[in-house]
Amino acid sequence: MSFQNIQAQFQAEFENIQKNLNGKRGSDFNTIRTKSFAQFQQLGIPTVKHEDWKYSNLKNLDKIQFSFNPKSSFSKSNLEVLPFASLAGISICFVNGVFNEQLSQLGNTPKIKVLTLEAAVEQIPDVIEKHYGKYIETDKEGLSALNNALSNSGSVVVIDENYVLESPIIIRYISDVKTADIAVNIHNLIVVGKHSEAKIVEIFQTEGEKTAFSNLVTEIFVDKDAIAHYYKIQDENDQSYHVGTTQVNQEDKSYFYSATITLNGGFVRNNLNLVLNGQYIDNHMYGLYIPNGKQHVDNHTLVDHKLPNCESNELYKGVLMDSSNGVFNGKIFVREDAQKTNAYQNCRNVITSDSATMNSKPQLEIWADDVKCSHGTTTGKLNDEAIFYMQSRGIPKPEAVRLQLVAFAEDVVSQIKIEELREMLDTMIENKLK
Amino acid sequence: MLKISNLQARVESKEILRGINLEIKPGEIHAIMGPNGSGKSTLASVLAGREDYEVTAGTVEFNGKDLLDLAPEERAAEGIFLAFQYPVEIPGVTTINFLKTAINQIRKYHEKEPLDAAQFLKLMKEKAKSVKIDDQLLRRSLNEGFSGGEKKRNEIFQMAMLEPSLGILDETDSGLDIDALKIVAEGVNQLRSAERSFIVVTHYQRLLDYIVPDFVHVLYKGRIVKSGTKELALELEEKGYDWIKSEADALEASMV
Numbered sequence: 001m002s003f004q005n006i007q008a009q010f011q012a013e014f015e016n017i018q019k020n021l022n023g024k025r026g027s028d029f030n031t032i033r034t035k036s037f038a039q040f041q042q043l044g045i046p047t048v049k050h051e052d053w054k055y056s057n058l059k060n061l062d063k064i065q066f067s068f069n070p071k072s073s074f075s076k077s078n079l080e081v082l083p084f085a086s087l088a089g090i091s092i093c094f095v096n097g098v099f100n101e102q103l104s105q106l107g108n109t110p111k112i113k114v115l116t117l118e119a120a121v122e123q124i125p126d127v128i129e130k131h132y133g134k135y136i137e138t139d140k141e142g143l144s145a146l147n148n149a150l151s152n153s154g155s156v157v158v159i160d161e162n163y164v165l166e167s168p169i170i171i172r173y174i175s176d177v178k179t180a181d182i183a184v185n186i187h188n189l190i191v192v193g194k195h196s197e198a199k200i201v202e203i204f205q206t207e208g209e210k211t212a213f214s215n216l217v218t219e220i221f222v223d224k225d226a227i228a229h230y231y232k233i234q235d236e237n238d239q240s241y242h243v244g245t246t247q248v249n250q251e252d253k254s255y256f257y258s259a260t261i262t263l264n265g266g267f268v269r270n271n272l273n274l275v276l277n278g279q280y281i282d283n284h285m286y287g288l289y290i291p292n293g294k295q296h297v298d299n300h301t302l303v304d305h306k307l308p309n310c311e312s313n314e315l316y317k318g319v320l321m322d323s324s325n326g327v328f329n330g331k332i333f334v335r336e337d338a339q340k341t342n343a344y345q346n347c348r349n350v351i352t353s354d355s356a357t358m359n360s361k362p363q364l365e366i367w368a369d370d371v372k373c374s375h376g377t378t379t380g381k382l383n384d385e386a387i388f389y390m391q392s393r394g395i396p397k398p399e400a401v402r403l404q405l406v407a408f409a410e411d412v413v414s415q416i417k418i419e420e421l422r423e424m425l426d427t428m429i430e431n432k433l434k
Numbered sequence: 435m436l437k438i439s440n441l442q443a444r445v446e447s448k449e450i451l452r453g454i455n456l457e458i459k460p461g462e463i464h465a466i467m468g469p470n471g472s473g474k475s476t477l478a479s480v481l482a483g484r485e486d487y488e489v490t491a492g493t494v495e496f497n498g499k500d501l502l503d504l505a506p507e508e509r510a511a512e513g514i515f516l517a518f519q520y521p522v523e524i525p526g527v528t529t530i531n532f533l534k535t536a537i538n539q540i541r542k543y544h545e546k547e548p549l550d551a552a553q554f555l556k557l558m559k560e561k562a563k564s565v566k567i568d569d570q571l572l573r574r575s576l577n578e579g580f581s582g583g584e585k586k587r588n589e590i591f592q593m594a595m596l597e598p599s600l601g602i603l604d605e606t607d608s609g610l611d612i613d614a615l616k617i618v619a620e621g622v623n624q625l626r627s628a629e630r631s632f633i634v635v636t637h638y639q640r641l642l643d644y645i646v647p648d649f650v651h652v653l654y655k656g657r658i659v660k661s662g663t664k665e666l667a668l669e670l671e672e673k674g675y676d677w678i679k680s681e682a683d684a685l686e687a688s689m690v
């Protein structure tokens with residue numbers, strides 16, 4: 001059997017958590033935990049035999065001995081030298097899955113709550129009761145079930161009704177892998193209240209060269225007439241494994257704008273699942289991945305149109321260099337009741353090397369008849385004629401290639417509504433595409 | 435300035451240029467005419483360094499340098515400019531950004547300091563005015579969604595910005611109406627100087643009414659079969675290419 005070693009590690013960690021519950025064993029939370037672990041045991045870690053994991057192979061995970069949420073001395077001076085450190089906003093920082101107060105700037109007000117899961121359970125039990133774990137599906141994805149069973153930390157962000165928050169909320173995840181291979185399971189909840197607006201930025205970074213296995217779930221509830229901007233920025237080392245599921249539930253007339261930007265990461269699997277649980281909902285999903293070396297980036301998106309008069313719009317772009325791999329799978333469901341749906345999807349890729357590969361698969365399932373849906377996917381090399389055109393004006397070939405790739409990526413970056421973040425990304429992308 | 439000797443080139447196994455000899459002195463305008471498929475555009479492309487063509491024999495000397503030894507960007511930096519027959523659309527790269535990069539790369543080649551944003555904009559405004567191109571057009575993605583006339587005008591604008599010593603116009607008149615043609619020709623005429631030379635590749639004599647050449651050469655089957663002054667172009671306009679073809683074919687037959 002595959003994954004024997006890693007499954008045994010998760011089993012031991014689960015038992016370890018159970019041992020240290022100090023009398024909270026019978027809590028509702030722990031009931032869910034126990035049930036989720038049973039689901040994980042049944043589903044296991046996905047193998048390439050699963051259709052959704054056909055091109056993304058986790059098998060090397062089994063060779064690693066992980067420390068779960070180990071202590072770290074990562075400090076403010078370490079953070080300051082990392083990219084995005086100066087990005088202004090309310091921030092909550094986790095190092096190896098553990099909340100770090102020194103590196104956070106919570107800035108809570110009556111209208112905004114940015115809390116750890118533990119604090120949220122104490123302070124806003126009604127929100128937790130209503131939303132936490134209610135959207136993620138643990139009966140289909142083994143790793144989501146595992147997350148539910150093992151996550152003992154995470155952030156809870158709540159924007160009250162009728163409030164427009166200008167300043168972004170930054171959730172920063174640092175994996176300190178200078179000395180040990182680590183595993184973290186983090187589960188976040190973000191609630192944007194009725195008629196409110198917020199910008200959420202998740203940033204993933206590593207310090208050191210060992211392996212971090214990050215298994216994350218972020219649930220986002222966008223209430224009626226609310227607007228949520230969600231940016232996921234990944235800049236992790238080549239040894240890292242990142243499996244992250246962002247589960248979004250949208251209510252009537254809500255807007256959800258996302259950009260998932262993968263600058264670096266050894267093995268990245270992003271699931272972005274949107275359930276449109278109302279009418280007149282709008283969403284835009286953008287993605288950019290620029291893997292090099294042997295990096296592997298897999299984006300799976302799912303939009304579930306349940307009711308009429310909604311629109312979803314998706315653009316993912318990739319630049320694949322060296323021997324890197326890219327995967328895109330975009331599912332769109334248009335249910336029988338979802339008449340007058342507009343759903344668009346586009347995935348465009350540029351391959352700069354003969355050894356890079358891209359697998360992209362659009363999947364539209366439409367049960368309603370009065371809808372407008374389109375999808376397209378292209379993968380190709382840069383146009384030689386365009387490169388010659390630039391050369392003939394005095395621009396050397398590598399610079400001509402870089403200019404075109406940066407322009408290609410800019411389509412996605414330009415969608416980000418935080419200028420400071422956009423500028424930081426532009427610089428990093430320009431540097432990587434050199 | 436430019437000395438082409440016995441230049442031969444092919445695409446895959448097809449011989450296209452079969453021994454071109456041509457010398458151009460500073461300030462001269464040479465028109466290259468000829469029927470379709472005679473090798474006119476190939477000559478322009480080979481001089482600019484397009485990779486699709488393989489030079490099999492001959493030499494090209496440009497201001498004392500072996501041109502064929504240089505990469506396309508080095509040729510540009512040395513002063514060669516090719517105005518494309520089909521200018522390429524490049525999404526996401528504005529003409530301004532493109533030219534700023536080009537100018538500063540050329541300056542770098544000559545070990546000069548790059549122009550800063552203010553210097554560049556000043557130069558751009560001045561040149562845009564001289565070739566009558568709209569500022570707004572230059573802020574858009576390069577050639578993307580431009581009309582045929584706008585694309586050709588942008589080529590001339592780029593030439594004005596880069597100030598080459600040899601401008602090669604590859605069928606710049608194709609697809610232009612008479613008004614657009616006049617504007618483009620006027621742009622070229624403004625760039626004429628005692629130091630700057632041009633090769634004007636064209637199928638029709640029309641463009642030569644506005645850009646008056648010093649010499650006219652007729653290319654046929656990869657060779658220059660006739661050279662003359664601007665009157666030759668008028669004769670071609672009147673009589674077509676057939677008489678030149680028969681003359682050349684007869685000559686070739688007699689040599690075999």
